[in-house]
Amino acid sequence: MLKSLSVNQAIKTLKPFLIVWFGQSVSLIGSNLTSFALALWVDQKNGSIKLSAFIPGLTVLMYFIADAIAVPKLRTAEPADIF
Template structure:
């Protein structure tokens, strides 16, 4: 599998993983507010889930260019899965504290930035020049849909199935992202 088909295959897995992460990210903020009734804690979670990716983004961008893309993407996806598993473990055993969430969402922001920068920079390696517009349009559409659908679905899910099931859904969603990356053969030179 190569070219646009490879891109769509990986995009499928990444979109499911991104949706799971979006569910968790939004639901965690709301859950923190519901359990603490603190607007400040809610705000700090939002900042912790955004600021590290913004601050470290330029450094991650230059770092991505020097690494094997597949290893980077698999590592970032696995790292994201592990921190959510850790969060679920802490929640399940009633050990979860505010500072755990702040640290975990900060790490999640770094892994998400690694995934986004790594994947977008890999598009030119996978997709022939004549198909780049299609690939970039599909990527933009998926990212936009996830940004819209994630919070909407998370609000409904938090009311009906609770934070523990949302965490489980996110963990399962990572298997799609990891699975497609592990099955794919990513080229190391640009597609022609």
């Protein structure tokens, strides 16, 4: 049977989750701001926003391809499971 929790008990129960959620939210905002700033910078340098839309994804893709070639498969599969 479910018991009802007071607000203080609920907050104490959810505290670890809320800490991780807040940290991930800040990280996501920072990553998106970085991608946006990179797109603006490339647009200013090249005059083309089309190229800048692919740069963050291509950078990550090149890293994982190089990592997949250079290291054992199990070590590559573990971080790839995050995405």
